[in-house]
Amino acid sequence: GTYVAEEQGILKEQGLSVETIMLSRPSEAVQALVGGSLHFAQVSADAFINAIEAGAKIAIVGQTIGDPAFSIVAQPEFKSWSDIKGKSVAISAPKDGAAIVFRLMAKANGLGEGDFSFIPVGTTPNRYAALKSRAADVAILLPPFDFLAVGEGFRLLARSDTVLPRYAFIMIGTNTAWAQSHKDEVKGYLTAISRATDWLYNPANRNAALDVIAKKMPKISREHHGQIYRLYFEESAGKIMTRGARVDPEGLRIYGQAMKDLDILKGSVDPARWTDLSYQPAVSR
Numbered sequence: 605g606t607y608v609a610e611e612q613g614i615l616k617e618q619g620l621s622v623e624t625i626m627l628s629r630p631s632e633a634v635q636a637l638v639g640g641s642l643h644f645a646q647v648s649a650d651a652f653i654n655a656i657e658a659g660a661k662i663a664i665v666g667q668t669i670g671d672p673a674f675s676i677v678a679q680p681e682f683k684s685w686s687d688i689k690g691k692s693v694a695i696s697a698p699k700d701g702a703a704i705v706f707r708l709m710a711k712a713n714g715l716g717e718g719d720f721s722f723i724p725v726g727t728t729p730n731r732y733a734a735l736k737s738r739a740a741d742v743a744i745l746l747p748p749f750d751f752l753a754v755g756e757g758f759r760l761l762a763r764s765d766t767v768l769p770r771y772a773f774i775m776i777g778t779n780t781a782w783a784q785s786h787k788d789e790v791k792g793y794l795t796a797i798s799r800a801t802d803w804l805y806n807p808a809n810r811n812a813a814l815d816v817i818a819k820k821m822p823k824i825s826r827e828h829h830g831q832i833y834r835l836y837f838e839e840s841a842g843k844i845m846t847r848g849a850r851v852d853p854e855g856l857r858i859y860g861q862a863m864k865d866l867d868i869l870k871g872s873v874d875p876a877r878w879t880d881l882s883y884q885p886a887v888s889r
Contacts, residue, residue: 605668605845606646608816609800618792630701637662637779643786644793645777648672648701649859649878650868652777656878657871663880664856665783666776666794666849668801673835673844674705674764675750677735678742682759685713688720694731694740698722701773704862706744709767747835748821748828765835765843772855780880790883797849804845805837813837851879 606624609615615622625642627633630651636642638660652664678688688710695703703722710720720742725734728746732753735743742761745753754760764771776797783790804813810833817829836844846852856875863869 605797605800605804605849607820608803608813609796611816612800612803614796614799614803615793618796620789620792620796622793634660634662634777637777640779640782643778643782643789646774647777648773649775649856650701650704650863652775653860653863653869653878657869661780662777663780663783664775664777664851664878665790665880665883666797667772667774667846667851667855668776668797668849669774669844670846670852670855671765671768671771671840671843672701672705672746672773673840674702674709674744674746676706676709676742676761676763677745677750677753678759678761679735679738680757680759682741682761685710685715685761688715688742688761691720691741692723692739693720694725694734694743695722696726696731697724699866699868702744704859704866704868705764705768705771705773707866708862709762709764712767713762747832748824751828751831752824765840768858770852770855770858771843772852772859775851775856776849783880783883787883794849794883798847801845801847801849805842805847848884850884851875851881853879 606622610622630647633645633647634651634655637645646668655662693706695706697703723740725731728749731743732745732749734740735753735758778790803809813833814829817832853875857873860869860873864873
């Protein structure tokens with residue numbers, strides 16, 4: 605969203621100049637937010653929740669991804685979820701966002717915590733590599749690596765957008781003290797993200813959107829660019845990319861409850877404690 609907002613001049617329309625910084629771990633982004641070297645961060649909800657519960661003066665103010673569009677991909681000989689019993693699953697860390705999603709999807713398909721083992725290998729490219737080398741039986745993957753794996757003969761068992769009816773995954777957070785003294789900037793940023801998302805959903809912009817995806821993912825084919833666009837903006841009925849940058853409190857509650865069930869979250873499940881929705885009325889949708 606931020607990239608499109610910059611490319612299409614939407615941030616400039618809001619009077620904003622934004623420098624985008626990619627960090628390797630969500631915790632790094634949150635720490636930078638707390639320290640003041642970042643003004644906004646877009647990471648999975650658990651990173652914000654953990655920091656806020658630990659006393660960090662930050663708040664979730666928006667949302668960019670509801671359902672994370674994860675795919676559960678297995679070795680070719682696997683036929684169903686029951687084949688996962690006793691097998692290994694490549695994730696980044698046992699209690700991170702991807703692992704939480706995997707547990708929820710496994711539970712929806714009749715599997716419990718003791719029915720599989722996790723192999724922590726890192727982000728999606730590493731999980732894809734673990735699947736290909738048979739270091740793992742199953743991997744939870746993001747596009748385009750799930751498309752690549754299926755094209756190579758691996759078995760797609762399920763996508764999260766078809767299993768999780770409600771979810772809130774990638775959130776927009778900010779430092780509360782900075783936000784209080786820069787309310788117009790916060791509202792402008794959320795408005796820009798909202799309008800950029802609308803631009804992506806507009807069928808008239810499909811080819812231009814594919815060009816944007818190609819710039820971000822130059823090593824994959826135009827066919828895969830098209831698959832990503834179809835998944836995110838045509839097939840998911842708005843469940844993946846969030847319209848209006850609006851936080852879904854129920855989706856966030858579901859995420860928080862999953863953290864609570866895993867004993868990651870020690871306090872109560874209370875989205876109101878993690879969010880500040882006062883900036884959202886400025887967003888058109």
